[in-house]
Amino acid sequence: MSNPYPGYFISFEGIDGAGKSTHIEAFGELMKTRYPDRELVLTREPGGTVLGEQLRELLLHTPMHLETEAMLMFAARREHIAQVIEPALLAGKIVISDRFTDASFAYQGGGRGLSLDRLNHLEQWVQGRPDGSLLQPNLTILFDLPGSIAEARRSKVRAPDKFEQMDLNFFEKVRQEYLRRAKADPQRFHLVDATQTQDVIWHGLQSLEIPL
Numbered sequence: 306m307s308n309p310y311p312g313y314f315i316s317f318e319g320i321d322g323a324g325k326s327t328h329i330e331a332f333g334e335l336m337k338t339r340y341p342d343r344e345l346v347l348t349r350e351p352g353g354t355v356l357g358e359q360l361r362e363l364l365l366h367t368p369m370h371l372e373t374e375a376m377l378m379f380a381a382r383r384e385h386i387a388q389v390i391e392p393a394l395l396a397g398k399i400v401i402s403d404r405f406t407d408a409s410f411a412y413q414g415g416g417r418g419l420s421l422d423r424l425n426h427l428e429q430w431v432q433g434r435p436d437g438s439l440l441q442p443n444l445t446i447l448f449d450l451p452g453s454i455a456e457a458r459r460s461k462v463r464a465p466d467k468f469e470q471m472d473l474n475f476f477e478k479v480r481q482e483y484l485r486r487a488k489a490d491p492q493r494f495h496l497v498d499a500t501q502t503q504d505v506i507w508h509g510l511q512s513l514e515i516p517l
């Protein structure tokens with residue numbers, strides 16, 4: 306799938322504790338150095354807009370029905386696309402988002418068990434374009450790590466939010482759904498073996514080809 310925009314859209318994905326945050330800002334700096342003529346937008350989901358950040362607070366801290374959760378994730382995404390992502394891509398910018406729709410499929414679908422049919426509908430609604438195609442990242446960098454290692458890493462650094470309190474079985478299901486999606490769309494996904502050291506991971510990210 307190729308986006309019709311002059312910009313370039315990259316998402317970072319993985320289970321909580323896989324190492325996204327550790328690498329995303331440095332990766333943004335790398336893009337700035339490599340493509341000085343391109344403006345960079347670093348953003349995140351849920352969030353990225355004033356309303357999206359308010360929804361994030363609710364989503365991360367308030368228990369709710371699974372379908373409510375999925376719809377709020379996509380509501381935040383709709384706002385994010387309208388206010389931030391699409392205008393930036395139209396203006397030729399590089400957009401890097403800490404998570405996008407793969408997270409909904411992985412967490413609400415794989416993890417919590419919402420039907421993929423429902424998620425496909427929401428995705429069509431929120432990301433569908435008049436020509437029938439979907440707005441998707443050009444590149445998705447997936448940090449893949451067994452749930453047990455991610456849990457050990459997380460427990461060292463922060464108090465868990467609603468999702469991070471889920472058990473190992475939940476994160477294994479989330480991981481498997483991410484991997485299933487990566488396998489189904491190998492052109493878009495770049496898989497990172499997140500069990501490697503930070504140095505090795507960073508070296509790999511630096512040698513990623515970005516066709517700009």
Ligand SMILES: Nc1ncnc2c1ncn2[C@@H]1O[C@H](COP(=O)(O)OP(=O)(O)O)[C@@H](O)[C@H]1O
Nearest residue numbers: 321322323324325326327458459462501502503
């Ligand atoms: N390759 C790595 N090896 C060991 N620890 C790591 C590695 N990458 C990140 N960490 C550590 O694991 C913890 C979780 O990483 P973080 O980047 O916050 O994960 P995420 O944003 O994916 O939830 C942090 O303390 C970070 O320093």
Ligand SMILES: Cc1cn([C@H]2C[C@H](O)[C@@H](COP(=O)(O)OP(=O)(O)O)O2)c(=O)[nH]c1=O
Nearest residue numbers: 321350351378404405408409412413468469
């Ligand atoms: C975007 C998105 C995130 N999430 C979850 C995954 C994470 O547990 C949480 C927030 O993501 P994240 O920003 O990665 O958390 P942190 O800043 O604590 O590293 O939201 C979903 O369940 N569905 C979604 O569609």
